[in-house]
Amino acid sequence: MSNRRLNGERLVIATHNAGKLREIGALLAPFGIECVSAGELGLLEPEETGTTFVENALLKARAAAQAAQLPALADDSGISVTALGGRPGVYTADWAERQWFEGESGRDWFMAMGKVEGLLCEQGPGVDRSCWFSCVLAIAWPDGEEVVYEGRSNGAFTWPPRGKLGFGYDPCFVPDGLDQTFAEIAPEKKHEISHRADAFAKLVAEQFPG
Numbered sequence: 001m002s003n004r005r006l007n008g009e010r011l012v013i014a015t016h017n018a019g020k021l022r023e024i025g026a027l028l029a030p031f032g033i034e035c036v037s038a039g040e041l042g043l044l045e046p047e048e049t050g051t052t053f054v055e056n057a058l059l060k061a062r063a064a065a066q067a068a069q070l071p072a073l074a075d076d077s078g079i080s081v082t083a084l085g086g087r088p089g090v091y092t093a094d095w096a097e098r099q100w101f102e103g104e105s106g107r108d109w110f111m112a113m114g115k116v117e118g119l120l121c122e123q124g125p126g127v128d129r130s131c132w133f134s135c136v137l138a139i140a141w142p143d144g145e146e147v148v149y150e151g152r153s154n155g156a157f158t159w160p161p162r163g164k165l166g167f168g169y170d171p172c173f174v175p176d177g178l179d180q181t182f183a184e185i186a187p188e189k190k191h192e193i194s195h196r197a198d199a200f201a202k203l204v205a206e207q208f209p210g
């Protein structure tokens with residue numbers, strides 16, 4: 001890994017998830033970086049063959065940097081449930097089957113959250129509901145240099161889902177210290193405490209110091 005910095009080039013946001021794109025755009029806004037999304041450039045979604053968040057974030061960033069010949073920022077993230085041995089973890093998106101109907105990233109998030117809840121219920125009423133969101137941000141440059149930043153947010157998996165804000169598993173995640181889910185709090189508040197914000201703080205400290 002290097003300590004390479006972005007220096008005014010356009011940055012590709014290498015995600016096909018509209019919710020992530022919105023959050024990354026808001027988190028980058030104060031730094032005046034010109035961004036273009038993978039969708040706007042018509043980039044293909046690479047197959048996520050890694051077994052860790054770091055591997056998948058890097059493979060998504062590399063694929064976009066090579067295709068666009070620009071630096072690219074990718075995000076690999078997911079929710080890990082203690083009582084499920086850390087599942088779904090790196091397979092969080094895969095637990096939500098692709099659907100023919102329109103939804104966030106065309107996936108059925110309600111079904112995926114129900115699958116987590118079903119597995120927790122099998123363990124009885126006193127089950128440990130603690131869980132955490134992980135986020136790895138990777139920047140890759142077309143010449144092969146790359147950096148990664150890791151973030152985490154601890155909380156509890158709640159049922160039924162609550163709230164209409166955010167995306168993905170947000171309606172079932174109550175961060176430690178709050179009573180509301182990530183889907184019930186304002187985006188600005190989520191940006192203060194989320195796994196993505198945690199990783200972003202590390203990115204900002206290195207990429208945009210002072």
Ligand SMILES: O=P(O)(O)OP(=O)(O)OP(=O)(O)OC[C@H]1O[C@@H](n2cnc3c(O)ncnc32)[C@H](O)[C@@H]1O
Pocket residue numbers: 014015016017020045048060075076077078079092093105133166167168169170182194196
């Ligand atoms: O790979 P890209 O194109 O970026 O988009 P994706 O949706 O496939 O993203 P991931 O492979 O990283 O899968 C992570 C899944 O974890 C969930 N997730 C990640 N961050 C989240 C957040 O802040 N709130 C709710 N769910 C989140 C969400 O359902 C994502 O689809």
Ligand SMILES: [Mg+2]
Pocket residue numbers: 048093
């Ligand atoms: Mg993905």
